[in-house]
Amino acid sequence: MSDVSVKVEIAGGLYTLKIKSEDERSVKQAVELINQKISEFERNYGVKDKKDVLAMVTLQLVSLLQKDKDQAEQELSTLKVVLGDVEQMLAQHKQNIQETEE
Numbered sequence: 001m002s003d004v005s006v007k008v009e010i011a012g013g014l015y016t017l018k019i020k021s022e023d024e025r026s027v028k029q030a031v032e033l034i035n036q037k038i039s040e041f042e043r044n045y046g047v048k049d050k051k052d053v054l055a056m057v058t059l060q061l062v063s064l065l066q067k068d069k070d071q072a073e074q075e076l077s078t079l080k081v082v083l084g085d086v087e088q089m090l091a092q093h094k095q096n097i098q099e100t101e102e
């Protein structure tokens with residue numbers, strides 16, 4: 001895929017990004033989420049300093065990302081154990097079939 005130039009606005013600042021065309025939708029969704037969170041913090045906590053708001057939004061979003069990452073790693077670990085069990089059962093089943101054929 002090709003690169004595209006995209007202009008986004010975050011916290012009143014305009015930024016030009018060069019991204020892969022297939023990433024454009026997700027980048028725009030991320031920008032929308034960031035701006036939504038900024039508005040929430042300004043409205044709910046009365047924080048006006050953009051630097052403080054951006055720091056709090058960053059902390060909140062990265063915390064959610066870390067939580068999701070930890071959960072995904074736990075689920076992957078569980079799936080690996082289950083897969084190991086299934087492979088062991090298949091091997092035992094194959095051995096049982098061979099023994100009955102003899």
